[in-house]
Amino acid sequence: MDSDKYLEGQSMQRPPLFESDSFIYWKNRFETYVKSKDLDLWHVITNGDFQPIVQNPETKLDEVIPFEKQTDDLKKRLAKNNEAKMVIYNALPRKEYERIFMCNTAKEIWKTLLITHQGNSQVKDNKIDLLVQQYEQFVISKDESIDSAFARFNTIITSLKALDEGYSSKNYVRKFLRALHPKWRAKVTAIEESKDLTSLSLDELIGNLKAQGKNLVMKMCFEFRCEDEEYAKASDSGEEDDEKVKDETCLVAHASSEVCSESSYFSDENSSIDDLALDNEYDKLCKMSLKIITKNKRLKATRNSLENELRELLRAFSLRY
Structure with a gap:
């Protein structure tokens, strides 16, 4: 999308622009961007706002700390709530912003985006089932190049990771080897005899x-x-x-x-x-x-x-x- 579709007031270093057609791809990039900037921001987005609350030593009940009694450190911490919302706003086009502008917290915004574009738990489970099926049935044709096969395979395992599902690196290696066409048998044998598959990465x-x-x-x-x-x-x-x-x-x-x-x-x-x-x-x-x-x-x-x-x-x- 064009840059004029961004919200006003964004910084020069913008977060990845929202992509509804490639939500999982955007989600991973956005998470990495936020964590690289400030881990506290990602905590707010996934766990909720920091609260100006302290426990009363006499009543043992939580009480809200009045603004005039808040320390500078607490105020800086509470400011993370608005910073987290702003970093999401800066990633969204106006159409998407209109969907979530009524949300009060960054966590509510994030949850709305996930449900809208990734689906609820049932939809998520269905997507995982489909990706697992693609993973299990993954095969490499005789005429397909290694680069092309790896790109397809990587899309599947990356999508699974984005849904908090996945396999071990050792499993990825063995699965890719099993998926190769029989014409690769001699090469596979040579690798199995010369390499330790338990420690071999997929890139290697x-x-x-x-x-x-x-x-x-x-x-x-x-x-x-x-x-x-x-x-x-x-x-x-x-x-x-x-x-x-x-x-x-x-x-x-x-x-x-x-x-x-x-x-x-x-x-x-x-x-x-x-x-x-x-x-x-x-x-x-x-x-x-x-x-x-x-x-x-x-x-x-x-x-x-x-x-x-x-x-x-x-x-x-x-x-x-």
């Missing part, structure tokens, strides 16, 4: 998954190149004049080399790559590996066939002469 897990993906792609490319070089050497040591064998070897070597060299993942101009692009590169290498394996099998069959023919020719020649 995301970083490790990205690192595992990068290492796996580089390792696969390296293995392909090494395998191609071995086949090339084996061909050169044998029937050097057989053009078919040479052509097969060169084709296989060129195929894997082309994937690795032309991949944007290994380009100096694109040293950083998003997770979806990384998955695409990984899938490309997997498909190419099948082609390379097939060509290698054909190469072996060709070499074996030529060796058998050569042996038969030598045998026939020796018998004849």
Whole structure:
């Protein structure tokens, strides 16, 4: 919303502007803002106004302290009541202010906002049930990037926390691992073997998954190149004049080399790559590996066939002469 929709008299450092469509998001930001400014203000908003009351030592009853007998410290404390109301006012557009202007205390204002936009206890419980269901059924598709999956997952757990519901950090980590597509199985196993999941944070897990993906792609490319070089050497040591064998070897070597060299993942101009692009590169290498394996099998069959023919020719020649 535009700044002219704010109430007049607000300070330069405004609290987060109220968002009815994203109430939980605003609520968390507003709470953090108030606590960062003054914890007493948040106490007033959630627990009610400070009262100028003292217990009469004779009657043991609470009595209101007249203004003229209030100490400066007490007056400063009582001023928190109006400060708390003002910080809420400064966060609300005029339409929302008209809804709560009859409230006498910051606590009443806050309760009205919660009931209006978050619902009563029954509505809150229904929202929690829905979020818990989303959490339990959370899965990551084959083509979804880690960043996208983490954003969805984080929205669910943040919403649960805002409703005073949630799971442990250890549970978040294990749930995210279980939600991954089977294509991530090798990476998950590597993380489980190298990390202590009881102390691993969700942010650390995301970083490790990205690192595992990068290492796996580089390792696969390296293995392909090494395998191609071995086949090339084996061909050169044998029937050097057989053009078919040479052509097969060169084709296989060129195929894997082309994937690795032309991949944007290994380009100096694109040293950083998003997770979806990384998955695409990984899938490309997997498909190419099948082609390379097939060509290698054909190469072996060709070499074996030529060796058998050569042996038969030598045998026939020796018998004849």
